[in-house]
Amino acid sequence: MTRIREVDRRTPRRVFRDRREAGHVLAELLSAYRGRDDVVVLGLARGGIPVAWEVAAALGVPLDAFIVRKLGAPSHEEFAVGALASGGRVVVNDDVLRALRITPQQLREVAEREGRELTRREAAYRGGRPPLDVSGKVVILVDDGLATGASMFAAVQALREADPAELVVAVPAAPESTCRQFASMVDDVVCATMPTPFLAVGESYWDFRQVSDAEVRDFLATPTSGVAIAGTRRPETGAEVLRRNAVDAPNGVPPVEALEEIIGDARVVLIGESSHGTHEFYEARSEITKWLIEEKGFNGVAAEADWPDAYRVNRYVRGFGNDTSSDDALSGFERFPAWMWRNVVVRDFVEWLHAHNSRRRAHDQAQAGFYGLDLYSLHRSMQEVIGYLENVDPAAAARARDRYACFDHSSADDGQAYGFAAAFGAGLSCERQAVEQLVEMQRHAIEHARRDGLIAEDDAFYAQQNAQTVRNAEVYYRAMFSGRVTSWNLRDQHMAQTLHALLNHLGRHDGPQPAKIVVWAHNSHVGDARATEVGGDGQLTLGQLVRERYGADCRLIGFTTYSGTVTAASEWGGIAERKTVRRALNGSVEELFHETGRSAFLASPMISRGAAAPLDTVRLGRAIGVIYLPETERQSHYYHVRPSEQFDAVIHIDKTRALEPLEVTSVWVAGETPETYPTGL
Numbered sequence: 274m275t276r277i278r279e280v281d282r283r284t285p286r287r288v289f290r291d292r293r294e295a296g297h298v299l300a301e302l303l304s305a306y307r308g309r310d311d312v313v314v315l316g317l318a319r320g321g322i323p324v325a326w327e328v329a330a331a332l333g334v335p336l337d338a339f340i341v342r343k344l345g346a347p348s349h350e351e352f353a354v355g356a357l358a359s360g361g362r363v364v365v366n367d368d369v370l371r372a373l374r375i376t377p378q379q380l381r382e383v384a385e386r387e388g389r390e391l392t393r394r395e396a397a398y399r400g401g402r403p404p405l406d407v408s409g410k411v412v413i414l415v416d417d418g419l420a421t422g423a424s425m426f427a428a429v430q431a432l433r434e435a436d437p438a439e440l441v442v443a444v445p446a447a448p449e450s451t452c453r454q455f456a457s458m459v460d461d462v463v464c465a466t467m468p469t470p471f472l473a474v475g476e477s478y479w480d481f482r483q484v485s486d487a488e489v490r491d492f493l494a495t496p497t498s499g500v501a502i503a504g505t506r507r508p509e510t511g512a513e514v515l516r517r518n519a520v521d522a523p524n525g526v527p528p529v530e531a532l533e534e535i536i537g538d539a540r541v542v543l544i545g546e547s548s549h550g551t552h553e554f555y556e557a558r559s560e561i562t563k564w565l566i567e568e569k570g571f572n573g574v575a576a577e578a579d580w581p582d583a584y585r586v587n588r589y590v591r592g593f594g595n596d597t598s599s600d601d602a603l604s605g606f607e608r609f610p611a612w613m614w615r616n617v618v619v620r621d622f623v624e625w626l627h628a629h630n631s632r633r634r635a636h637d638q639a640q641a642g643f644y645g646l647d648l649y650s651l652h653r654s655m656q657e658v659i660g661y662l663e664n665v666d667p668a669a670a671a672r673a674r675d676r677y678a679c680f681d682h683s684s685a686d687d688g689q690a691y692g693f694a695a696a697f698g699a700g701l702s703c704e705r706q707a708v709e710q711l712v713e714m715q716r717h718a719i720e721h722a723r724r725d726g727l728i729a730e731d732d733a734f735y736a737q738q739n740a741q742t743v744r745n746a747e748v749y750y751r752a753m754f755s756g757r758v759t760s761w762n763l764r765d766q767h768m769a770q771t772l773h774a775l776l777n778h779l780g781r782h783d784g785p786q787p788a789k790i791v792v793w794a795h796n797s798h799v800g801d802a803r804a805t806e807v808g809g810d811g812q813l814t815l816g817q818l819v820r821e822r823y824g825a826d827c828r829l830i831g832f833t834t835y836s837g838t839v840t841a842a843s844e845w846g847g848i849a850e851r852k853t854v855r856r857a858l859n860g861s862v863e864e865l866f867h868e869t870g871r872s873a874f875l876a877s878p879m880i881s882r883g884a885a886a887p888l889d890t891v892r893l894g895r896a897i898g899v900i901y902l903p904e905t906e907r908q909s910h911y912y913h914v915r916p917s918e919q920f921d922a923v924i925h926i927d928k929t930r931a932l933e934p935l936e937v938t939s940v941w942v943a944g945e946t947p948e949t950y951p952t953g954l
Contacts, residue, residue, distance in 0.1 A: 296327025301860035362431035418474030511887030525557030545799035550840030583645030692750030
């Protein structure tokens with residue numbers, strides 16, 4: 274059975290800049306056909322021709338137009354009842370004909386009119402050249418998108434009579450149902466994106482202007498293969514351009530000169546990761562962060578971690594906690610996935626930060642802290658608010674305990690259980706109580722902070738942020754059951770809010786210069802959502818919010834890898850496993866970087882303008898979170914991105930290994946049988 278290749282089930286909006294860029298993306302997905310002398314590309318005129326030209330040129334194969342005319346219902350020409358293809362093949366929808374009571378005579382009149390236009394266009398487009406002979410050839414049929422698929426269906430039926438060796442349908446955008454329909458009719462189907470819901474083909478393009486007859490003639494007159502272009506210089510591939518313009522970054526750490534060029538005077542630097550379980554990402558990020566702290570005066574690290582657990586680490590590294598080692602300080606990270614922070618790389622970094630601050634403290638110099646940005650700690654943050662108030666204001670602690678008792682009807686430390694019950698009326702909503710407690714904490718913040726110097730002020734800030742986390746987590750857990758985008762946005766807005774509060778807090782106490790913070794989070798949070806397909810769906814990211822607020826004072830840096838191993842679970846709450854990362858898919862950013870032949874490098878237009886062009890093309894980008902499902906890799910772990918706008922710089926490490934948890938299980942040690950499939954489909 275024909276498989277549908279490279280399909281995306283999420284909702285892209287305005288993925289492609291224009292038809293030519295869509296052709297670049299399709300060409301990457303069709304790279305297996307490159308250079309073959311038995312392949313021809315046929316573009317459905319007119320809209321499919323610019324897309325098809327890019328495909329044919331990239332593959333180095335001949336191009337021709339295949340003309341299909343829509344058969345419109347009498348008096349309602351925009352409504353298709355069928356189609357007429359080159360060669361005189363007519364395909365109609367019998368159900369529609371019956372429903373509209375269209376007579377055979379009416380259908381004949383429409384077909385004759387469209388047949389005359391089809392003949393005119395064939396003569397005009399080719400300039401007297403005969404159509405390509407497709408007998409015994411692999412024919413790749415390209416259009417700019419499919420809606421009902423009537424035109425493509427007519428083309429497929431007509432071409433069957435020409436006896437091709439294989440038929441391939443390739444389009445940038447189409448509904449999943451239409452792609453699946455063609456999968457049973459042809460030898461291969463390549464649908465770059467499958468918008469859900471599908472509104473119109475034009476919704477996947479920024480520029481979807483009509484293609485003129487003159488443009489079609491020009492494309493068809495411009496050679497894509499053969500003797501006519503044999504003497505011309507082959508344009509460099511994106512990988513070759515990057516090979517010349519990238520900067521070596523051994524083990525993922527660029528040279529200081531490159532970091533200086535990128536960071537400049539920025540005071541917020543977000544460093545990502547394309548998985549939550551890759552050793553090299555964590556280690557390189559740690560080394561870059563040490564440089565930011567020592568040489569650029571950064572005040573702290575803000576991680577994609579729960580506020581209370583991270584603040585325990587902060588107390589340790591700043592010398593006022595009860596823990597005596599980094600391992601002890603990290604023991605608060607008990608919630609799944611504990612390995613994200615309880616691992617050997619973070620342990621070593623925390624120990625380094627503790628020693629760094631000890632030296633700074635000895636000279637009465639500002640120290641650097643460690644903080645969490647996330648909001649999953651609903652019940653833990655409530656406990657921390659009450660515990661703080663019991664020490665500074667017992668009466669206020671009693672009020673907090675009374676308010677937070679509203680949450681007692683849900684399972685202990687189970688925010689999802691609370692959210693489900695509150696969202697569907699099976700339990701109380703505690704929104705009012707969470708808001709009241711936050712307002713009281715804010716009202717008395719200055720009074721509490723003035724009690725006993727800087728440490729007291731830090732504790733007051735810590736408690737207030739816990740109250741803010743309770744309030745935001747309460748909203749988040751209720752929103753989990755109303756839509757993915759809504760809950761995602763609440764989470765990233767909370768992280769941006771916490772980051773801003775941290776910058777203000779640290780800026781008041783750590784010297785005359787503005788505070789500087791480095792953020793550790795996944796690429797999907799660090800990258801700018803406006804440069805990804807999910808941005809069109811209304812999704813926000815921390816990176817976008819930071820750019821909007823801080824402008825030139827921030828930098829976004831992403832990490833990628835092509836293959837290796839990763840620490841991840843197979844389901845939420847599952848055990849940490851050492852899994853094999855499949856080789857990146859065709860048409861992905863990771864594949865582009867792999868084809869440079871360089872093992873580890875940094876690519877950024879800020880370093881070399883030459884890197885801009887290959888990074889400015891829409892490609893697939895891989896995102897592995899705490900769960901990795903290789904069997905559904907395309908649907909589960911890829912989305913379309915424009916790297917040049919998503920990040921200021923990207924660091925690629927071609928082969929990586931799994932992050933080692935502090936508690937290593939026999940399952941993790943055993944690992945996974947190496948992947949032997951030739952692709953990641």
